[in-house]
Amino acid sequence: MAEPAHRKGATRQKLFRKPTKKFGFGFFFAISLTLIVINTVNSPVLVSLRKEAADLSAPVLETLSVPAIYLRRFVNNLGDLADLRDQNNRLLEENRRLKDWQRLADLLEIENSRLREVLNAKLVRPQTLVTARVIAVVGGPFVRSVLLNAGSDEGVREGLSVVDQNGVVGQTVEVGRRAARVLLLTDFNSRIPVRLGRSKDNGILRGRNEDLLDLDFLPVSADVVTGDKVLTSGDGGLFPPGLLIGIVTSVGSDHVKVRPVADLKALEFVRILDFSASEMEPAPQVSIEEES
Amino acid sequence: MPAKADNIVVSAVQSIAPFVLVFLLLLVTRVPFRASDMSMYVPLISLSFAFYFTIHRPRFTPILSLFLLGLADDFLAGGVIGLTSLILVSVPALLLNQRRFFRNRSFVVAWAGFALVCLGASAVIWLVEAFRIGAPISPFPAIVQMAMTLLAYPVLSWIFGTFERMVLRS
Numbered sequence: 001m002a003e004p005a006h007r008k009g010a011t012r013q014k015l016f017r018k019p020t021k022k023f024g025f026g027f028f029f030a031i032s033l034t035l036i037v038i039n040t041v042n043s044p045v046l047v048s049l050r051k052e053a054a055d056l057s058a059p060v061l062e063t064l065s066v067p068a069i070y071l072r073r074f075v076n077n078l079g080d081l082a083d084l085r086d087q088n089n090r091l092l093e094e095n096r097r098l099k100d101w102q103r104l105a106d107l108l109e110i111e112n113s114r115l116r117e118v119l120n121a122k123l124v125r126p127q128t129l130v131t132a133r134v135i136a137v138v139g140g141p142f143v144r145s146v147l148l149n150a151g152s153d154e155g156v157r158e159g160l161s162v163v164d165q166n167g168v169v170g171q172t173v174e175v176g177r178r179a180a181r182v183l184l185l186t187d188f189n190s191r192i193p194v195r196l197g198r199s200k201d202n203g204i205l206r207g208r209n210e211d212l213l214d215l216d217f218l219p220v221s222a223d224v225v226t227g228d229k230v231l232t233s234g235d236g237g238l239f240p241p242g243l244l245i246g247i248v249t250s251v252g253s254d255h256v257k258v259r260p261v262a263d264l265k266a267l268e269f270v271r272i273l274d275f276s277a278s279e280m281e282p283a284p285q286v287s288i289e290e291e292s
Numbered sequence: 293m294p295a296k297a298d299n300i301v302v303s304a305v306q307s308i309a310p311f312v313l314v315f316l317l318l319l320v321t322r323v324p325f326r327a328s329d330m331s332m333y334v335p336l337i338s339l340s341f342a343f344y345f346t347i348h349r350p351r352f353t354p355i356l357s358l359f360l361l362g363l364a365d366d367f368l369a370g371g372v373i374g375l376t377s378l379i380l381v382s383v384p385a386l387l388l389n390q391r392r393f394f395r396n397r398s399f400v401v402a403w404a405g406f407a408l409v410c411l412g413a414s415a416v417i418w419l420v421e422a423f424r425i426g427a428p429i430s431p432f433p434a435i436v437q438m439a440m441t442l443l444a445y446p447v448l449s450w451i452f453g454t455f456e457r458m459v460l461r462s
Binding site for chain 1: 319320322323324331332334354355358359362364367368369370371372373374375378381382384417420421423424425429434436437
């Protein structure tokens with residue numbers, strides 16, 4: 001029996017449409033899979049595309065981040081107002097303690113500079129290359145990174161250390177002209193050579209995609225206790241030595257956990273340090289008389 | 293002729309508009325409102341978009357656009373390039389025959405369907421990330437992200453629905 005003309009058309013259309021859709025799905029599915037595989041070999045093409053994408057999105061993200069930061073500050077201020085009196089007392093007490101520490105630090109600085117003079121040693125200080133603002137929190141369930149509003153135009157390169165007012169935040173990993181991505185030290189891929197402040201034992205601090213970090217590869221006889229400070233060792237030349245990273249929070253038979261000192265929950269401004277450009281400066285001559 | 297030209301412009305704007313909306317939403321989720329270690333709590337907005345529009349307005353979600361949207365999301369997130377694309381282009385393929393079923397049922401049924409899609413997406417994300425990192429990792433962050441995506445779906449579908457009524461049907 002002959003099919004009506006309009007039915008014939010509809011059938012043809014159906015037959016045509018479905019394979020096209022299936023082909024489209026198969027084609028883009030295959031491209032996506034290929035891209036995923038290329039990712040694992042860290043293709044330079046994808047890396048440069050990422051940098052371009054960061055550069056393109058930076059102006060928009062920077063504009064959007066301004067009201068966001070004001071909003072966050074406003075919310076924080078509301079919280080602070082609630083316990084203003086307690087905060088004042090805490091700050092007075094902290095100020096008193098810090099003055100004691102400052103006196104001790106001044107004395108030690110003088111002693112250090114005299115010893116350096118005797119040994120003719122030079123002081124290595126990493127230089128702040130640029131202070132940048134966090135314009136976006138980029139990442140997903142398994143990636144922890146932030147985008148900064150400074151790039152190669154400001155002299156930023158890959159592999160520079162990034163710190164906030166408390167300590168190490170991470171390292172620049174992708175640098176465009178106007179923006180740079182920082183891999184946070186809590187990211188799975190973060191590995192930092194460190195040294196314990198008290199016992200000077202070396203290890204590797206590893207991100208776990210959690211608030212706490214793992215301290216691995218410590219010597220078998222390592223002397224580590226809760227509360228020990230963890231500093232960069234400078235091994236491998238990735239980070240300058242002596243930057244505070246975290247505090248040991250727990251020591252088990254098979255693990256040492258470290259809490260970062262950087263305020264990763266509220267990053268706003270960070271400093272990018274240039275270790276390679278740091279000069280071997282002569283030790284500064286400090287005297288208490290001059291300071292006071 | 294001018295009326296025809298107007299129609300073409302309106303049609304072009306309508307085709308682009310959903311993607312502009314979802315791209316803006318993606319950008320907003322990247323601004324530093326939140327803590328940097330809260331990324332796993334950010335819903336995968338593009339997945340909600342792909343699911344909603346595949347059911348209600350498949351004309352506005354051609355597979356090429358979904359692929360490009362996934363790429364944009366991956367570039368913004370700094371994650372594995374191609375992962376979100378892979379998930380998004382799979383959505384119309386999965387829903388090709390179920391579209392009418394979901395359209396004619398209550399919102400709760402569509403939400404349950406979306407839960408299944410989220411479950412599959414979290415499994416894919418977890419497997420690909422474990423492959424990238426090269427070590428066994430906990431699926432917990434992927435599950436949390438998909439739970440947040442599922443929880444955000446009623447709000448997002450309301451936004452998409454309002455947008456659909458105001459822009460796409462005008």
